[in-house]
Every structure is written in C-alpha cells, then in structure tokens.
Amino acid sequence: MSSTTTAGRPLAAPPLRPSPPASGRMSGTLRLFRVSGIDVEAHWSWTFIVALLVWSLADAVFPEANPGLSDGTYALMGTAAALLLFVSLALHELGHAVQARREGMPIEGITLWLLGGVARFRGSFPSAGAELRIAIAGPLVSLALGVVLLAAALALPLPAAVDGVLLWLGTTNLVLLAFNMIPALPLDGGRVLRAALWGRGGDFGAATRTAVSVATAFGRVLVAGGIVLVFLTGTLGGLWFAVIGWFLLNAAAGEGLVALGEDVHAGPRVADVTIHDPVAVPAGTSIERFLDEIVVDHRHVVYPVTADGGPAGLVSFRDALSVGRGERGGRRVEEIMVPLARVLVLDADRPLTEAVGELLAAPLRRALVSADGQLAGLLSPTDALRALEILRRA
Ligand SMILES: [Zn+2]
Numbered sequence: 001m002s003s004t005t006t007a008g009r010p011l012a013a014p015p016l017r018p019s020p021p022a023s024g025r026m027s028g029t030l031r032l033f034r035v036s037g038i039d040v041e042a043h044w045s046w047t048f049i050v051a052l053l054v055w056s057l058a059d060a061v062f063p064e065a066n067p068g069l070s071d072g073t074y075a076l077m078g079t080a081a082a083l084l085l086f087v088s089l090a091l092h093e094l095g096h097a098v099q100a101r102r103e104g105m106p107i108e109g110i111t112l113w114l115l116g117g118v119a120r121f122r123g124s125f126p127s128a129g130a131e132l133r134i135a136i137a138g139p140l141v142s143l144a145l146g147v148v149l150l151a152a153a154l155a156l157p158l159p160a161a162v163d164g165v166l167l168w169l170g171t172t173n174l175v176l177l178a179f180n181m182i183p184a185l186p187l188d189g190g191r192v193l194r195a196a197l198w199g200r201g202g203d204f205g206a207a208t209r210t211a212v213s214v215a216t217a218f219g220r221v222l223v224a225g226g227i228v229l230v231f232l233t234g235t236l237g238g239l240w241f242a243v244i245g246w247f248l249l250n251a252a253a254g255e256g257l258v259a260l261g262e263d264v265h266a267g268p269r270v271a272d273v274t275i276h277d278p279v280a281v282p283a284g285t286s287i288e289r290f291l292d293e294i295v296v297d298h299r300h301v302v303y304p305v306t307a308d309g310g311p312a313g314l315v316s317f318r319d320a321l322s323v324g325r326g327e328r329g330g331r332r333v334e335e336i337m338v339p340l341a342r343v344l345v346l347d348a349d350r351p352l353t354e355a356v357g358e359l360l361a362a363p364l365r366r367a368l369v370s371a372d373g374q375l376a377g378l379l380s381p382t383d384a385l386r387a388l389e390i391l392r393r394a
Pocket residue numbers: 092093096138139180188
C-alpha cells in the first residue's frame with residue numbers, strides 16, 4: 001500500500017459535526033392564526049385563489065343565482081363567501097388535526113393552499129383504526145357544515161344576499177366532501193382506503209403500495225379525461241381535471257416515498273453501508289502523486305482528504321484529471337478538493353432512506369459519516385441505493 005494513505009488509522013479531532021437536516025416546513029407560507037396550539041398558515045397561492053374566487057363569485061355566480069341585487073352587494077357576497085369557504089377548509093383540516101392529537105400524534109400545523117388544505121402531522125399513524133378516524137374527521141366536519149348551512153338557507157327567512165351566500169357555501173362544502181372522498185391518496189378517501197387495507201391485511205407497506213397505485217390510476221384518468229374534454233368541448237374547463245389529476249399523480253408518488261421511509265425506520269442506517277476505512281489522501285499530496293499512486297492502486301472515484309489528522313474535504317479523481325498534465329506536479333490536492341465546510345456530513349445513526357436524498361444532492365454525491373464526533377467513514381450513493389433496493393424486494 002502507498003505510504004501517502006492513512007487508511008485504517010483513526011482520524012483525530014477537530015470533532016466532525018453532522019450537517020443540519022433539511023427543514024420540513026413548506027416554503028412560501030405565511031401564518032394566519034393559531035387555534036388551540038395549531039398554526040394555520042397559507043401558501044402564497046392562497047391569496048391568488050381568494051382574489052380569483054371573489055371576482056368570479058361577484059361577477060358571475062351570484063348575479064346568476066340571485067338576480068336583481070346591486071353590484072356592491074355582489075362584491076360583498078363574493079368576499080364573504082370566499083373568506084367563509086376558507087374558514088370551512090380550515091375547520092375541515094382542524095377536524096383532522098384535533099382527532100390526530102386525540103390519537104397521540106403531534107401536529108406541525110395546517111397549510112391552506114391552491115386546492116384546499118393540508119394538515120401536517122409528525123411521525124407515523126399509530127394504527128389502522130387511528131388513521132381511519134383521523135381521515136374521516138375532516139369530511140365529517142365538511143358534512144356537518146354543508147348540512148347546517150343548507151338547512152339554514154332553506155328553513156330561515158333570511159335576506160336574499162345572505163341566503164345566496166349560505167346556499168353556495170353549503171353546496172360547495174358538500175362538493176368538496178365528495179372530492180375529498182375520492183379513494184386516491186393523499187385525499188381523505190385514499191387514507192380511508194389505505195387504513196381499511198392496512199386493518200385487513202396488517203401490512204402498512206403493502207396497503208400503501210395498493211392505495212398509491214389506485215391513486216395513480218385516478219390521476220391518469222383525470223389528466224387524460226381533462227385533456228379529452230378540452231378537445232371535445234373546445235373550452236378550457238377540462239384543464240381543471242387535468243390539473244387536479246396531475247396534482248394527484250405527484251402527491252401519490254410522494255406518499256409512496258414517505259411510506260417507504262416509514263417502513264425503513266426499522267431498516268438500514270447510514271452506518272450499515274458506510275465504507276469504514278476509506279483510502280484517505282493528505283491535503284498536501286501533489287495531484288500527480290495522487291493520480292499515479294493512489295488512484296492507480298485503489299480505483300475509487302472519490303477520496304476523503306485529511307489534514308492535521310482530521311478530515312479536510314473530499315477530492316474526486318475526475319477533478320484531478322482535469323488539471324493539465326504540466327501542472328499536476330506543482331499543484332496540491334487541497335487546491336482542487338471540496339472543502340469540509342461544503343461536504344455533507346451524515347450521522348451514522350440516520351435512517352438510510354432519509355439520508356439518501358441529501359446524499360444525491362451533495363457535492364460529488366458523497367458524504368462523510370460521523371459517529372460521536374469522529375470520522376467513521378465515507379458513504380457512496382451506489383452502496384446506499386443497492387441496500388435500499390435489496391430492502392424493497394425483500
Ligand atoms: Zn381532509
């Protein structure tokens with residue numbers, strides 16, 4: 001073995017700290033209010049949708065449904081109806097959130113966005129029964145709102161403007177209820193389906209895979225149907241179906257990944273696929289010597305670089321090759337390495353599925369692995385993905 005490597009020798013201080021994990025909070029949101037400790041936030045797309053909704057209600061929907069009122073009244077009706085609709089959506093999501101908390105699941109918050117709301121939970125569902133109750137709690141709120149609002153509109157002697165708003169709001173809550181009960185993850189109906197399959201078969205992973213394929217099928221039908229509608233009717237109304245279908249396809253794929261991650265929490269850790277004694281290169285080594293001795297001997301793609309007995313960065317043989325032949329003798333590895341500050345450092349205890357996304361986005365697609373503040377080794381995507389693939393087929 002070449003004398004320039006430090007393979008097998010423990011690397012001393014300074015302590016190697018893991019890179020901060022990527023934040024789970026949705027970007028582009030603003031906080032609206034807080035109910036019983038749960039943050040209700042809105043995505044930026046929400047303001048755009050509220051404006052669009054007010055305009056279409058005041059300009060078309062209410063003048064048609066309640067003729068003979070003034071423009072000012074229509075504007076007021078549109079504003080009130082749009083805001084109350086979003087209150088309804090928030091109540092629907094709070095239904096999920098409150099039930100989830102009863103089941104012992106921590107809530108991160110509620111985000112209202114383009115197509116409704118999302119209640120964000122932390123952790124995984126404790127049981128099939130719990131998921132079923134959490135999934136059904138939101139639609140039950142919508143059902144109650146729809147029934148009460150319609151009953152009020154029909155039974156009470158109200159002014160025409162108020163009557164119109166209540167009628168529209170009650171109907172819309174029932175339409176949203178029907179949409180949410182489509183058995184396509186991550187819609188509530190999809191969660192009900194998954195919980196039912198999970199409860200019957202006892203296998204969360206298998207239930208998720210079935211529910212995701214059902215959701216994917218629904219998504220494809222909506223996209224195709226929407227496009228066909230556009231051509232048949234010559235109007236853009238069908239685009240809505242296509243957009244919702246496209247959203248379902250993306251969201252279903254995301255649900256599949258999350259479920260795989262939950263399966264794998266009991267599965268491999270970063271430590272399990274770490275290369276423990278990687279061939280390391282001292283920072284002062286000339287590029288020529290690095291290529292002629294270390295790369296030729298070991299044929300790895302990326303090597304950790306060390307300085308003063310501790311990790312200093314990562315160097316790839318491709319970057320070394322891109323240095324002109326004439327310059328290789330005079331330049332050092334530290335000049336072309338990715339410095340430690342930019343290197344992804346993963347804790348050896350992290351679940352592998354969680355770490356793999358960060359690994360694929362990291363410089364040189366490699367991570368240093370730290371255990372108790374010490375360099376424990378190197379992680380490559382080939383090893384990580386192979387381990388996950390074996391697990392998926394098991
Ligand atoms: Zn819901």
